[in-house]
Amino acid sequence: MLKIYNSLTQNIEPFETIKPKRVSMYVCGPTVYGDIHLGNARPVIFFDVLKRYLSYIGYDVLFVSNITDVDDKIIDKAKEEGVLEKEITDRYFKRFVEMTHAVGSSLPDMMPKATEYVSQMIVYIQDLIDQGYAYARPSGVYFRVGKVSDYGILSKQNVDELSQGVRINLEDDKEDPRDFSLWKTTDEGLRYTSPWGEGRPGWHTECAVMNHEIFGGEIDIHGGGTDLKFPHHENEIAQTCAHDHHHIARYWMHVGRLDVNDTKMSKSLGNITWVKDLIQAYDALAFRFLMVGHHYRMPINYSDDLMQQFSKEYDKIKRSLKKAFLTVSLNKAFTVEIDEEHRDTFLGWMNDDLNIPNVITLIYDLLKAMNKEKDVFRLAVLYQTTKTIMDILGIMPRFELTDDTINLYKAWEQARTDKDFVRADQLRVKLSERGWM
Numbered sequence: 001m002l003k004i005y006n007s008l009t010q011n012i013e014p015f016e017t018i019k020p021k022r023v024s025m026y027v028c029g030p031t032v033y034g035d036i037h038l039g040n041a042r043p044v045i046f047f048d049v050l051k052r053y054l055s056y057i058g059y060d061v062l063f064v065s066n067i068t069d070v071d072d073k074i075i076d077k078a079k080e081e082g083v084l085e086k087e088i089t090d091r092y093f094k095r096f097v098e099m100t101h102a103v104g105s106s107l108p109d110m111m112p113k114a115t116e117y118v119s120q121m122i123v124y125i126q127d128l129i130d131q132g133y134a135y136a137r138p139s140g141v142y143f144r145v146g147k148v149s150d151y152g153i154l155s156k157q158n159v160d161e162l163s164q165g166v167r168i169n170l171e172d173d174k175e176d177p178r179d180f181s182l183w184k185t186t187d188e189g190l191r192y193t194s195p196w197g198e199g200r201p202g203w204h205t206e207c208a209v210m211n212h213e214i215f216g217g218e219i220d221i222h223g224g225g226t227d228l229k230f231p232h233h234e235n236e237i238a239q240t241c242a243h244d245h246h247h248i249a250r251y252w253m254h255v256g257r258l259d260v261n262d263t264k265m266s267k268s269l270g271n272i273t274w275v276k277d278l279i280q281a282y283d284a285l286a287f288r289f290l291m292v293g294h295h296y297r298m299p300i301n302y303s304d305d306l307m308q309q310f311s312k313e314y315d316k317i318k319r320s321l322k323k324a325f326l327t328v329s330l331n332k333a334f335t336v337e338i339d340e341e342h343r344d345t346f347l348g349w350m351n352d353d354l355n356i357p358n359v360i361t362l363i364y365d366l367l368k369a370m371n372k373e374k375d376v377f378r379l380a381v382l383y384q385t386t387k388t389i390m391d392i393l394g395i396m397p398r399f400e401l402t403d404d405t406i407n408l409y410k411a412w413e414q415a416r417t418d419k420d421f422v423r424a425d426q427l428r429v430k431l432s433e434r435g436w437m
């Protein structure tokens with residue numbers, strides 16, 4: 001049985017869904033005002049693997065990931081370029097989709113945009129005001145943190161200590177410095193009419209409302225990067241506790257950080273690597289291999305050396321697979337049969353809180369077994385087993401065998417049979433140049 005680490009309880013727990021054999025999953029998506037960097041790509045890759053695995057073990061998964069297309073950063077960027085916000089958000093949404101595909105992920109089943117849910121957000125905020133959980137001020141509407149006894153449940157923060165850490169802004173007209181914004185009144189940039197004046201919704205409200213609208217109740221998994229735990233996820237939970245009396249999801253899953261040479265990747269430090277640049281220099285699947293090669297909850301300390309190391313390893317894996325693919329193809333030995341023992345080991349590691357690093361070790365074992373295997377049908381089974389596993393991780397390379405290559409290979413075999421070693425050697429070089437030897 002699948003067990004996963006639940007950030008809400010800080011325990012590894014058996015995965016029991018609300019509805020049998022169905023999984024509802026929501027993952028916080030990007031604010032579309034810039035390209036995606038390596039850190040942004042980590043949840044895009046991990047939750048794609050999680051969905052593939054859940055589907056493999058028989059769940060029907062509905063995977064929703066939102067797009068934040070109304071935000072101060074978007075407005076600033078639009079101003080900077082002298083264009084409308086929509087031009088910015090359309091452009092970077094498109095880039096996000098391209099990069100999602102580039103790193104080998106499928107798109108989520110639904111990608112709701114915040115701007116499509118503004119009227120529902122207004123109704124939701126009004127509900128919170130009516131129930132005494134929120135209040136309007138000239139600067140906007142705020143959530144009354146002190147009224148939710150579970151506040152701090154996810155980030156394990158002490159609410160009283162929290163208030164001491166919050167910098168008090170003299171211009172703020174909030175009752176309590178911990179209170180967070182549900183609606184920001186403004187006369188600048190993209191804005192909407194509301195009972196509290198023109199303005200735009202707060203980010204934490206966007207996710208709480210889209211969850212509420214799309215799923216209509218508690219879901220199985222809510223995910224995101226670990227940096228979103230506080231304040232974003234804590235504030236999503238606070239609103240849902242007030243509005244619907246649950247914690248949004250049974251299981252909260254957080255993906256670890258990606259640092260660069262031991263420091264946080266950030267614009268201000270100038271150490272950002274964009275996915276679009278990285279995949280010019282490396283096979284995008286080698287990058288995905290690096291990402292899944294680290295346990296999803298652990299931080300990754302990224303460096304060029306680390307990328308090169310994983311790239312070399314991935315090339316080796318590709319070569320081994322290609323060799324096996326060639327033998328299986330030439331002998332027309334393809335099968336759908338997979339090796340049960342290895343499959344069980346795979347399930348065991350995945351069910352243990354998605355222990356993908358150990359699955360990678362299993363892949364190496366399978367490659368070793370393939371390299372030694374003399375029986376072509378047994379080789380085909382091992383190949384199919386490896387392919388099944390690597391497809392779930394999204395790191396299986398695609399091979400195409402042309403007639404030309406088949407002819408070269410046959411000629412090479414013939415030359416060896418004829419003991420024409422000079423010709424065999426020439427043919428071997430040609431095959432090797434194409435990566436088939």
Ligand SMILES: [Zn+2]
Nearest residue numbers: 028029207232
């Ligand atoms: Zn969110």
